[in-house]
Amino acid sequence: MARRPWTAHELLDLVLDAGSFESWDEPIDISGQPEAYRLQLEAAAARAGTDESVLTGRGLVRGRPVAVVVNEFRFLAGSIGRAAAERITAAVRRATAEGLPVLASTASGGTRMQEGTPAFVHMVEISRALMAHRAARLPYLVHLRHPTTGGVYASWGSLGHVTVAEPGALVGFLGPKVYEALNGEPFPAGVQTAENLAAKGVLDAVVAAEDLPMLVDRALGVLVDGPTVPRFDRRDGEPSGHLSTWESIEDTRRPGRAGVRELLRHGATGTLRLNGTDEGERDSTMLVALTRLDGQPCVLVGQDRARQSPTSPMGPGALREARRAMRLAEELGMPLVTVIDTPGAELSARAEEGAIAGEIARCIATLTTMTVPTVSVVLGQGCGGGALALLPAHEVIAAEHAWLSPLPPEGASAIVHGDVTHAAEMAELQQVGVLDLAARGIVSRIVPEPPDDTAPALAVAVVAECAAALRRQTQPHSSPTRELRRVLRG
Structure with missing residues (x-):
């Protein structure tokens, strides 16, 4: 029987050394949002146990400091609105300033449709921050969880120095449901899977979440240690x-x-x-x-x-x-x-x-x-x-x-x-x-x-x-x- 998807908090507990996580997140103010959308956000927070679709902060992986950006799919399908995008951008910039590697774990349907184009274009700012981080010669490691699609995959999900995905993960630019609705036929089976993308040279490996600490340790052991x-x-x-x-x-x-x-x-x-x-x-x-x-x-x-x-x-x-x-x-x-x-x-x-x-x-x-x-x-x-x-x-x-x-x-x-x-x-x-x-x-x-x-x-x-x-x-x-x-x- 397949394990249920990892929550953001569970993943942080799994990957980071015990007690090492320090949140960088400021409270999200939703008071200015339209009432219907505000009710959606409140319901999503209650369901997910997070105030947004992304958690950020720093911690240790086998003793090495690392900044983390983790999607929470239960919060509106992990979609990225302006607040989430700004949180990611701020975390990456802080990691750059502090000289920290960044580990990102995605699980998202992409840009938040309730916020439209203003949220969509924020993917550019995330990418800009990541390229500044890479220009500072700092490692960026990406772990794609099921599912990762749309603007998330087409921005910060695809800019890693090392990019892996969990077994069986749906990873693709266009969500298969959207494709079928637009074209009247299902997307070809097996294409948008972690295993197929690794075989095609898009991903470096298929790695279970349980093995992520070992992968991060091995990567940083080369990229960080003298x-x-x-x-x-x-x-x-x-x-x-x-x-x-x-x-x-x-x-x-x-x-x-x-x-x-x-x-x-x-x-x-x-x-x-x-x-x-x-x-x-x-x-x-x-x-x-x-x-x-x-x-x-x-x-x-x-x-x-x-x-x-x-x-x-x-x-x-x-x-x-x-x-x-x-x-x-x-x-x-x-x-x-x-x-x-x-x-x-x-x-x-x-x-x-x-x-x-x-x-x-x-x-x-x-x-x-x-x-x-x-x-x-x-x-x-x-x-x-x-x-x-x-x-x-x-x-x-x-x-x-x-x-x-x-x-x-x-x-x-x-x-x-x-x-x-x-x-x-x-x-x-x-x-x-x-x-x-x-x-x-x-x-x-x-x-x-x-x-x-x-x-x-x-x-x-x-x-x-x-x-x-x-x-x-x-x-x-x-x-x-x-x-x-x-x-x-x-």
């Missing part, structure tokens, strides 16, 4: 050189080699996976996460080699997910780590029409203009423009057997020799190996891979090197290398 003492040792010494360039390329293609998932599994803590572009596009070949690499908080975006195949190549949507990660890092003032491991971007009519070339260009342009610390890790295959899209960080680290090439060596062989049998020769000629990359200043540090290396050990070694690079860049008066940018500028 670095911790490193646990891993860096690998000293020079690359072993026991494989030729072609043998290294073959090694990066074997199934058991460490990928971005191994970096997170063996070298990261407190990881919170994000999903899609949050604009309705999702590509599983790109992985985005808030995480801590050997104690260093960062936004990580990596090409997931395990999800790339001839039938599932890395398309333009994956690069748009990468740009979302870049925007998050820059906006929140977080270090960014990019992980390169791709046999190449998608080559198809669909990719061309999806602006694959433009997305590569925009990724490069974004990375080269970022002001936060950035580290790029060439972990395995570094093929073509898809690899270049994540390369130009302040520091570039590479595993010993990783490589970077305009085309697969087989492709270069086909162009030059008319066959693929000269791939190994072309790999040497084109200087795709990391020793050549380091010699030209493209790579600043090589992580050795001894003959007996294992995937977990390599993952930890790469994470240790990556964390060291982040520490160098985040220390006061540090001077991170920008050699790659110099090379690209010529």
